[in-house]
Amino acid sequence: MNSLKALFDQDTWQEIFGSISKNRTRTVITVIGVLWGIFIYIALSGAAKGLDNGFERQFENIAMNSMFVWAQRTSIPYDGFKIGRNIELKLSDIEYLKKRVPEIEFVAPRNARGVFGGTSPLVVRKNKSSNYNVYGDFPEYTKIATKKIYDGGRFINEEDIKYRRKVCVIGERTQTELFAEDENPIGQYVRIDNIYFQVIGVHKYVPGGGFESDGDIFIPFETYRQIYNSGESVQWFTIAAYDDADVVAVEKDIKAVLKRIHRVSPDDERAFGGFNLGEIFNKIVGFSKGMTLLSLIVGIATIIAGVIGIGNILLISVKERTKELGVRRALGATPAEVRNQIIIESVFLTLVAGILGIILGAFVLAGINAATLDLTDFPYTNPTVPIPYILGALFIMVFLGTLIGLIPAQRAVSIKPIDALREE
Amino acid sequence: MIQIKNLHKSYKMGASSLHVLKGINFEVEEGELVAIMGSSGSGKSTLLNILGMLDVADEGDYILDNVPIKDLNETKAAKYRNKFLGFVFQSFNLINYKSALENVSLPLYYQGIARKERQVLALDYLQRVGLKDWATHLPSELSGGQKQRVAIARAMASRPKVLLADEPTGALDTKTSYEVMDLIQKINQEGKTILVVTHEPDIAQMCKRIVQLKDGVIIEDKKVEQVIASKYVQ
Numbered sequence: 019m020n021s022l023k024a025l026f027d028q029d030t031w032q033e034i035f036g037s038i039s040k041n042r043t044r045t046v047i048t049v050i051g052v053l054w055g056i057f058i059y060i061a062l063s064g065a066a067k068g069l070d071n072g073f074e075r076q077f078e079n080i081a082m083n084s085m086f087v088w089a090q091r092t093s094i095p096y097d098g099f100k101i102g103r104n105i106e107l108k109l110s111d112i113e114y115l116k117k118r119v120p121e122i123e124f125v126a127p128r129n130a131r132g133v134f135g136g137t138s139p140l141v142v143r144k145n146k147s148s149n150y151n152v153y154g155d156f157p158e159y160t161k162i163a164t165k166k167i168y169d170g171g172r173f174i175n176e177e178d179i180k181y182r183r184k185v186c187v188i189g190e191r192t193q194t195e196l197f198a199e200d201e202n203p204i205g206q207y208v209r210i211d212n213i214y215f216q217v218i219g220v221h222k223y224v225p226g227g228g229f230e231s232d233g234d235i236f237i238p239f240e241t242y243r244q245i246y247n248s249g250e251s252v253q254w255f256t257i258a259a260y261d262d263a264d265v266v267a268v269e270k271d272i273k274a275v276l277k278r279i280h281r282v283s284p285d286d287e288r289a290f291g292g293f294n295l296g297e298i299f300n301k302i303v304g305f306s307k308g309m310t311l312l313s314l315i316v317g318i319a320t321i322i323a324g325v326i327g328i329g330n331i332l333l334i335s336v337k338e339r340t341k342e343l344g345v346r347r348a349l350g351a352t353p354a355e356v357r358n359q360i361i362i363e364s365v366f367l368t369l370v371a372g373i374l375g376i377i378l379g380a381f382v383l384a385g386i387n388a389a390t391l392d393l394t395d396f397p398y399t400n401p402t403v404p405i406p407y408i409l410g411a412l413f414i415m416v417f418l419g420t421l422i423g424l425i426p427a428q429r430a431v432s433i434k435p436i437d438a439l440r441e442e
Numbered sequence: 443m444i445q446i447k448n449l450h451k452s453y454k455m456g457a458s459s460l461h462v463l464k465g466i467n468f469e470v471e472e473g474e475l476v477a478i479m480g481s482s483g484s485g486k487s488t489l490l491n492i493l494g495m496l497d498v499a500d501e502g503d504y505i506l507d508n509v510p511i512k513d514l515n516e517t518k519a520a521k522y523r524n525k526f527l528g529f530v531f532q533s534f535n536l537i538n539y540k541s542a543l544e545n546v547s548l549p550l551y552y553q554g555i556a557r558k559e560r561q562v563l564a565l566d567y568l569q570r571v572g573l574k575d576w577a578t579h580l581p582s583e584l585s586g587g588q589k590q591r592v593a594i595a596r597a598m599a600s601r602p603k604v605l606l607a608d609e610p611t612g613a614l615d616t617k618t619s620y621e622v623m624d625l626i627q628k629i630n631q632e633g634k635t636i637l638v639v640t641h642e643p644d645i646a647q648m649c650k651r652i653v654q655l656k657d658g659v660i661i662e663d664k665k666v667e668q669v670i671a672s673k674y675v676q
């Protein structure tokens with residue numbers, strides 16, 4: 019109560035400013051200690067957050083818990099089959115997979131020309147032509163990997179599949195390479211391997227997320243099947259598990275089911291390939307969480323060290339000022355008044371240092387942000403420190419400042435005034 | 443104004459203990475100017491510190507302005523000091539980073555007087571000790587005599603009942619000592635009760651009463667014909 023009154027008393031501050039500004043070196047050294055601490059904290063956790071944001075941006079267009087699964091050759095003879103048998107995924111696998119592995123949310127079978135060996139189909143528009151990878155897709159695919167389609171266009175839909183329409187979604191590079199700048203490609207026709215396709219959309223390329231590129235062309239799965247004669251076979255499945263599923267376990271289950279369907283030895287590790295984005299993502303998240311935690315620990319440790327420094331210096335200064343404090347008490351300062359003054363000094367110094375550190379840290383983060391703004395392949399975005407973290411840090415500083423101030427404050431009043439006055 | 447009865451004080455130093463005050467009895471009326479004399483180590487400062495509530499006696503009664511001083515905790519003692527007592531020390535004890543004016547207003551700050559009023563009062567006291575023009579100067583820019591006058595202004599600023607001065611002229615030359623005593627006499631003439639500890643007989647003669655201490659007891663207590671200090675100050 020008393021100390022609260024002192025806190026809002028102009029005279030208290032007069033006294034504190036007096037003692038702070040009259041002991042300049044002490045004040046500066048003290049402030050630097052804590053400033054450094056909070057600066058480290060802000061800079062580190064901001065940087066960690068930037069990395070975090072960066073990774074998140076890399077993966078924002080693909081479901082976190084998704085994976086690709088494809089078939090290879092057997093490496094173990096099994097069930098009367100020889101080693102080295104070529105396996106092909108089939109459309110009918112999907113039903114089994116969904117039935118046996120309930121954690122699966124979506125399965126999108128995909129076929130492609132020019133991705134895994136083979137040449138990319140030639141795509142012709144009027145007098146312009148180039149080779150692009152062509153994918154056969156179901157609409158489900160966008161539930162796993164979002165495709166941003168530019169205004170006016172759309173992705174493949176159920177009707178396209180049903181009627182085996184000859185429609186395609188082209189990439190932004192395809193657009194710039196095959197169309198004039200002021201031309202709207204939607205509704206126009208391109209020839210893919212000599213078959214006319216109508217353009218229904220242009221997808222925006224987002225970096226990251228596998229082997230796709232800004233030149234990819236997507237056509238309905240059924241159309242692909244017809245023109246390339248792919249029958250029942252599927253080159254790979256893109257599978258998304260439910261959010262709460264353990265992606266590593268799901269991948270194992272999926273492979274086990276596929277081995278059973280295709281009569282492959284359960285121990286054959288080579289028959290099916292897989293690329294588990296979820297697993298990788300978890301590792302990255304773990305890494306950036308670790309970074310955040312590390313910066314939190316390092317930052318807080320540095321802050322604590324800084325505050326302890328303040329306590330030390332205040333303790334020294336209290337010793338130096340023993341006589342002054344004795345005089346004050348002879349003149350009528352109560353122990354509480356002396357104590358409060360020192361604690362408020364401690365908290366004030368801590369806070370000033372902290373706020374300076376936050377400002378400095380913010381500048382450095384702004385600098386890092388400006389420097390990494392054009393780096394598209396380096397995962398680093400918007401390095402910020404959440405406000406609650408900053409408030410938390412300030413709160414910790416006030417708390418520690420008070421706590422550490424108690425030591426010199428107690429020492430200041432533990433001496434009898436008569437002994438304090440006798441001090442030389 | 444002051445009544446003390448059978449005051450005892452000893453200092454413990456390890457196993458042994460030093461009996462410094464061995465039953466002091468005396469009274470001081472309002473408006474008196476008392477010199478306390480005695481050889482070094484006779485307990486003068488100890489007595490003054492107990493009167494100033496900077497230290498506590500082991501035994502005995504102390505009544506200040508009809509208030510029995512007992513069961514003091516530090517907070518209570520601080521409030522009494524602030525209300526009843528003004529201190530003048532041999533070594534001035536000004537706060538070195540505060541100006542003369544700020545030093546004088548410090549006891550007023552602890553009395554809870556508002557800043558504006560404090561400054562007016564402090565300046566008034568500085569004027570009374572003839573140092574109005576030095577208000578903004580730091581102690582390091584003042585002479586010994588000037589420092590002691592600032593200290594006296596500071597002691598007076600809280601309008602105490604009693605002024606306690608422990609060898610106020612101990613660090614000053616004769617001429618400056620007389621100037622300080624002149625000031626003390628003038629404050630006394632306005633009715634303030636003052637106790638001065640001193641070694642110097644000429645300073646003691648400028649008081650109205652001399653109390654002699656020896657080995658922790660009062661051996662002599664007499665009224666004297668006061669020598670007027672201003673006669674020695676031009």
Ligand SMILES: Nc1ncnc2c1ncn2[C@@H]1O[C@H](COP(=O)(O)OP(=O)(O)OP(=O)(O)O)[C@@H](O)[C@H]1O
Nearest residue numbers: 453455460462480481482483484485486487488489
């Ligand atoms: N805090 C203390 N601890 C132990 N002994 C003390 C303490 N203060 C004073 N003394 C002793 O008590 C005795 C009286 O001291 P005091 O300071 O009262 O003497 P004094 O009369 O003021 O002497 P002086 O004229 O030298 O100032 C001295 O022997 C001194 O050593």
Ligand SMILES: [Mg+2]
Nearest residue numbers: 486487488608
């Ligand atoms: Mg003495």
